[in-house]
Amino acid sequence: MNTEEHLLLVVSAAGGEAGSSGGRLIDADPGQPHLSVLDVAATRGDGIFETISLGAGHPQAVELHLDRFERSARMLDLPAPDRALWRDAVLTIAARLAAHDEAWVKIVLTRGIEGHPDPTGWAYGTVSPAFRRERTEGIDVVLLDRGLRSDVAATSPWLLAGAKTLSYAINRAAAREAQRRGADDVVFVSSDGLLLEGPTATLVLRTGDRLRTPPDALGILPGTTQADLFTAAHLWGLEAVVEPLTPADLAEADAAWLVSSVRHAAPIRSVDGVARAIDAPLTAAMNGFLRARRS
Incomplete structure (x- = not known):
């Protein structure tokens, strides 16, 4: 392992009451084991x-x-989470990876070891893989039923729809199903027929002069990359609209993307095997904007 491209910080006192202090960052070797086998991150995906x-x-x-x-x-x-401590962890790793045009840092907070009060936290950073093909040639997606209604966040909050948890078995299973169908990625659909999100990305459509995305109230993760793109929509002469969308809206859209923090904007070139047009100039503008962000 190239330790200059793989960085790990253990975040001590990773959580606490809002405004708490006293936590610290500890440099650690990412090539060595650190997580207890009793940590609920490993045993329950609870984090x-x-x-x-x-x-x-x-x-x-x-x-x-x-x-x-x-x-x-x-x-x-x-x-x-102690926000200042976690921000410091991100900034510390970012500074150490500054020689690379594209990298990423993952911050993780778990409930800790079963039966103990202290949470577990760490920040890991590394260089991003190349996504040139996905950003230029596009990706093939399939629509998969998520098996939940679009109002699940309101009716059943214990299902944690819209939380970014470590419980990723379903998302990984969906990705494998996409591969079995000859596709790269997935767009989930609610059981009552509304478009939701990808396993690791937010759906964005262009219909005429409007950029469109589904609302968070449908039990989807608020998209940080989508939010930044929507603040820049006016630069491209577009209106940003958040509204419920259906598979028919996707089929009729002039262009579509799955957008995420590391891959950025990946244009959708086919849905369930049906080819669709790619807006190459807008895709390039989106990815140029995302790569140039400085905060």
């Missing part, structure tokens, strides 16, 4: 995480990610 893109050492959308980190902690009844 949260965020993955933050780094552009030449600059964390991108870091405050939006920390907002979402805190939101997920509340949803799981975890201790409130």
Whole structure:
């Protein structure tokens, strides 16, 4: 392992009451074991995480990610993260990876060892893989039924729809199903027929002069990359609209993307085997904007 491209910080006192202090960052060797076999991250997937893109050492959308980190902690009844401590962890790793045009850092908070009061936390950073093909040639997606109604966040909050948790078995199973169908990725559909999100990305459509995305109220993760793109929509002469969408809207859209923190904007070139057009100029503009962000 190239230790210059793989960095780990253990976050001591990773959670606590809002406004608490006294935590610290401890350098650790990412090639060595650190997690207890009794940690509920390993035994139950009981924890949260965020993955933050780094552009030449600059964390991108870091405050939006920390907002979402805190939101997920509340949803799981975890201790409130010490925001300043986690920001420091992100900035520390970002500075050490500043020589690379694209990198990322993942911050993780778990409930800790079963039966003990202290949470477990760490931040891991590394260089991003190349996503040139996905960003230029596009990706093939399939629509998969998520098996939940679009109002699940309101009717059944204990299902944690919209929280970014470590329980990723379903998302990974969906990705494998996409591969079995000859596709790259997935767009989930609610059982009552509304478009939701990808396993690790937010759906964005262009219909005429409107950029469109589904609302968070449908039980989907608030998209940090989507939020940044929507703030820039006016630069491309577009109106940003958040509204419920259906598979028919996807079929009729002029262009579509799955957008995420590390892959950025990946245009959708086919849905369930049906080819669709790619808006190459807008895709290039989106990815140029995302790579150039400095906060």
